[in-house]
Amino acid sequence: MLSRNNISKTNSSLNSPKLGIIGCGNIGGRQTANFIAHGYSVYIYDINLDRMAELESLGAHVTHSCAELGTYSDVIFTSLPTPGDVVSAVLEGENNLSQGLRSGSIYIDITTNSLETIFRLHNAMEKLGVEMLDAPFNDCPEGAKSEGGMGLAVMASGSRKTFERVEPILKLMADHVLYCGEVGNGTQCKLIHNAVNAVAVQAVTEGITLGLAQGLPLQTIWDALRFGAFGQNAGDIHGLPHYWFSRRCDDLSEHPDFTVKLLHKDLRLALDIASQQNISVPQLSLTVKDYEEAVRKGFSDYATTKVRCLQEERARVVAKATEGDRF
Missing domain, CATH: 3.40.50.720 (NAD(P)-binding Rossmann-like Domain)
Incomplete structure (x- = not known):
């Protein structure tokens, strides 16, 4: 000192x-x-x-x-x-x-x-x-x-x-x-960004689990998403192999930088803004419910990717990379 x-x-x-x-x-x-x-x-x-x-x-x-x-x-x-x-x-x-x-x-x-x-x-x-x-x-x-x-x-x-x-x-x-x-606009932009990203993440998760449930190979679904217009920019697509398919999200020892409880906080703050302005945000509202469920299940300290496990349970599949996959 x-x-x-x-x-x-x-x-x-x-x-x-x-x-x-x-x-x-x-x-x-x-x-x-x-x-x-x-x-x-x-x-x-x-x-x-x-x-x-x-x-x-x-x-x-x-x-x-x-x-x-x-x-x-x-x-x-x-x-x-x-x-x-x-x-x-x-x-x-x-x-x-x-x-x-x-x-x-x-x-x-x-x-x-x-x-x-x-x-x-x-x-x-x-x-x-x-x-x-x-x-x-x-x-x-x-x-x-x-x-x-x-x-x-x-x-x-x-x-x-x-x-x-x-x-x-x-x-x-x-x-x-x-x-x-003016002051506060930066915060609103960040909350909107995180809210949009979280909703996009949920949409990507629904698509992947739907394909797996229909018997499509994970590699095929991944390629279809990443080579389309959506996959070039949106929805955290390029991070999926590292965080989700690897099952890194299931391991607390990886010391995640951004946890379920922190994004849950951000989403609630964004929802508060919408509520104050009486604006309907159904996708955000549904995503907040997913994060609330994740917290109830004890996922608070896991990486935000862990919330995808809720959709896996609903679809009765697991998105796990296998030998030979080229992500």
Whole structure:
């Protein structure tokens, strides 16, 4: 752990903004390493001390609390699992970020959050004299390709002026940086994206299990889907052999990056938006029910692909690769 004197001395030699990252899991940890590789001074806080030690070995500055991190950082990111985690880290928890933020700093939440939480955070930041963007991050799962090797897209929203100030930093995070307009729009775009993807995943699953139930070889169904227009882009098609056909989804020891409980949370947040606007979304509603069933069956900590097992049970088949398959 660094003393305040050592940190001040380190910062005084840097011309670039000092970055802070709260939450050093899959996304936050990789972005910490990424920013350090690009020459930024990065301050981190996570409840997992081992994870912080790993990043410290790469050059990250470890802090003792969210509040302490705020005192050292010009641009602060939160990358946390749930809206509740963000509220605790930023506003309500012991030594939370708001207690250490300096007026004029910039706060960016890259969590897939709820609209209600984003607006609450934004109001709190305004009172503190801190600019805020919500900029949820689209990761790069198996089957998708990132040109820069970090992620697919950042969907940022808030003040255009603030966005332009940090755009060079955001561009280091993913292949594409989308400015979505006023605060909350980025979060809505991410929730819509995840909802559409989840519904498409369910449709692909129904098609594959229907074909298997009719006696079609899995290889034939896979080829029919991937060589059509749908298979070129949509529905997580390119990741199916890695996550589903391999039965990787059945193994908790694989430590999935995106779990059933997290996507269940995202889908419920998207459904909340539709409900508030009195918009009927039957496919999303049905998909949410599938994720609720998956949670009841104890699938919460498995990869999101595990939800496909529900449809396998209904069709009384299992999509498992066999020797000789060419996926």
